[in-house]
Amino acid sequence: MKVAVFGLGYVGTVTAAGLASRGHEVVGVDVDAMKVEAICRGESPVVEPGIGVLVHDAVAAGLLQATTDARLAVEGADVSLICVGTPSSARGDTDLTYIRRAVEDVRDAMEVATPPAGGFHTVVIRSTVPPGTCAGVVAPVFSSGGLPEGWSVATAMCPEFLREGCGVEDFFAPPFVVVGTEDTRAHEALGAMFAFLGQDVHHVDLGTAESLKYACNAFHAVKVTFANEMGRVFSTFGVDGRRVMEIFSEDRKLNVSPAYLRPGFAFGGSCLPKDLRALQSMARTNGVEIPMVGSALISNEVVVRSVVDRVLQTGYRSVCLVGLSFKMDTDDLRESPNLELAERFVGKGLDVRIYDPIVNPDRLVGANLRHLQSKLAHVNRLLAATPEEAVEGAEVFIISSSDKDALRAVVAASPKLVIDLHGRLGADIEQLAGYAGVSW
Numbered sequence: 061m062k063v064a065v066f067g068l069g070y071v072g073t074v075t076a077a078g079l080a081s082r083g084h085e086v087v088g089v090d091v092d093a094m095k096v097e098a099i100c101r102g103e104s105p106v107v108e109p110g111i112g113v114l115v116h117d118a119v120a121a122g123l124l125q126a127t128t129d130a131r132l133a134v135e136g137a138d139v140s141l142i143c144v145g146t147p148s149s150a151r152g153d154t155d156l157t158y159i160r161r162a163v164e165d166v167r168d169a170m171e172v173a174t175p176p177a178g179g180f181h182t183v184v185i186r187s188t189v190p191p192g193t194c195a196g197v198v199a200p201v202f203s204s205g206g207l208p209e210g211w212s213v214a215t216a217m218c219p220e221f222l223r224e225g226c227g228v229e230d231f232f233a234p235p236f237v238v239v240g241t242e243d244t245r246a247h248e249a250l251g252a253m254f255a256f257l258g259q260d261v262h263h264v265d266l267g268t269a270e271s272l273k274y275a276c277n278a279f280h281a282v283k284v285t286f287a288n289e290m291g292r293v294f295s296t297f298g299v300d301g302r303r304v305m306e307i308f309s310e311d312r313k314l315n316v317s318p319a320y321l322r323p324g325f326a327f328g329g330s331c332l333p334k335d336l337r338a339l340q341s342m343a344r345t346n347g348v349e350i351p352m353v354g355s356a357l358i359s360n361e362v363v364v365r366s367v368v369d370r371v372l373q374t375g376y377r378s379v380c381l382v383g384l385s386f387k388m389d390t391d392d393l394r395e396s397p398n399l400e401l402a403e404r405f406v407g408k409g410l411d412v413r414i415y416d417p418i419v420n421p422d423r424l425v426g427a428n429l430r431h432l433q434s435k436l437a438h439v440n441r442l443l444a445a446t447p448e449e450a451v452e453g454a455e456v457f458i459i460s461s462s463d464k465d466a467l468r469a470v471v472a473a474s475p476k477l478v479i480d481l482h483g484r485l486g487a488d489i490e491q492l493a494g495y496a497g498v499s500w
């Protein structure tokens with residue numbers, strides 16, 4: 061394919077040389093003449109292991125050129141890859157000045173450049189940009205009414221996941237290949253362009269592709285911070301945090317795994333809140349600050365409060381909670397955020413009914429029943445024995461259990477508002493008119 065690469069920094073140079081090394085015809089564009097001249101001499105404008113040879117060989121093979129003139133790059137090109145910088149503005153938001161300028165350069169170049177055979181061109185954002193940028197900033201520049209004769213354009217987002225220092229290696233072995241676009245032809249074109257990677261392509265919408273890179277970078281930063289905070293607390297006890305985290309990382313079931321990585325409701329139970337408080341106390345006692353781990357409980361409280369506020373704002377007065385324990389398949393109510401919800405709704409004078417297939421007055425026995433009757437008598441009064449009894453007259457449903465009988469009863473009750481705390485309740489619930497995910 062014929063590819064124009066805008067921006068010859070770390071991402072652009074690796075991308076341009078990488079694509080050229082796999083047979084694509086690439087023309088790189090940069091406003092910085094020194095970078096362009098470097099490529100023209102067969103040298104890389106950035107330092108990265110392996111990039112020198114890659115650029116040299118691609119230029120020698122006639123598959124990589126560079127220019128400051130966007131027209132020469134867009135001439136006959138199937139794809140424009142935008143790899144310009146997206147630095148922080150003084151306020152911390154993403155400065156899209158270079159993105160705007162580069163896509164306008166592509167658009168202006170189309171006035172004089174010959175379109176590719178068939179006239180179809182995909183403008184791909186490779187830089188890291190906030191969700192909404194491709195649809196709101198990039199696509200309008202190429203809105204079909206104003207395009208020069210012979211050109212039709214689709215917009216796509218293909219985030220780059222390379223790390224500096226091993227950029228070339230990462231380019232050829234990315235964690236995933238993501239193509240965000242609403243356009244089938246663009247999806248096919250980019251699938252073909254990246255075919256040499258031999259990986260399945262995740263075809264997603266623009267916003268998902270734009271968001272993913274931020275999620276990845278935030279998570280990497282959180283991991284580093286977490287390890288540092290653990291190390292700092294434990295070192296005050298004479299414990300070597302390196303050894304703790306080494307063994308920690310061997311747990312591929314919960315620690316280094318997809319576990320706990322789905323958006324949903326607040327955590328709770330008999331261990332997480334208690335042990336977070338204990339860690340905070342250990343840190344405080346020893347004069348160590350752990351702001352990130354310390355703020356997990358605050359963030360958790362925000363999740364609970366947001367659900368309460370959302371319900372109160374509707375003005376509905378009758379709430380049914382489906383699921384009471386902190387997670388399914390347990391009757392443990394210690395620090396259950398669902399219990400917290402019930403108590404706050406009762407405190408606000410709402411009419412509350414609760415159904416939990418396990419925390420059920422008809423099924424509980426022994427100590428658990430005694431605990432419910434004595435310590436949680438106020439909640440015990442709200443518990444319904446059957447789903448039908450619980451949904452009777454309710455306007456708002458807050459669901460954290462996927463119990464089939466309960467979900468069937470919710471659907472039959474024609475709810476005004478359903479707040480899904482679970483995330484995998486299935487189409488029958490998600491298609492209800494009043495459905496809302498807790499954070500999606």
Ligand SMILES: NC(=O)c1ccc[n+]([C@@H]2O[C@H](COP(=O)([O-])OP(=O)(O)OC[C@H]3O[C@@H](n4cnc5c(N)ncnc54)[C@H](O)[C@@H]3O)[C@@H](O)[C@H]2O)c1
Nearest residue numbers: 067068069070071089090091144145146162187188220224
């Ligand atoms: N550096 C990384 O490791 C990395 C990894 C993944 C994603 N990203 C993202 O990729 C993007 C680029 O990062 P980078 O580190 O390669 O940036 P960089 O600053 O190294 O390079 C950007 C280049 O774009 C050029 N440029 C600016 N406006 C232009 C225009 N109108 N036309 C042509 N060229 C223009 C600049 O002269 C510069 O050479 C950023 O959004 C960044 O967040 C970076």
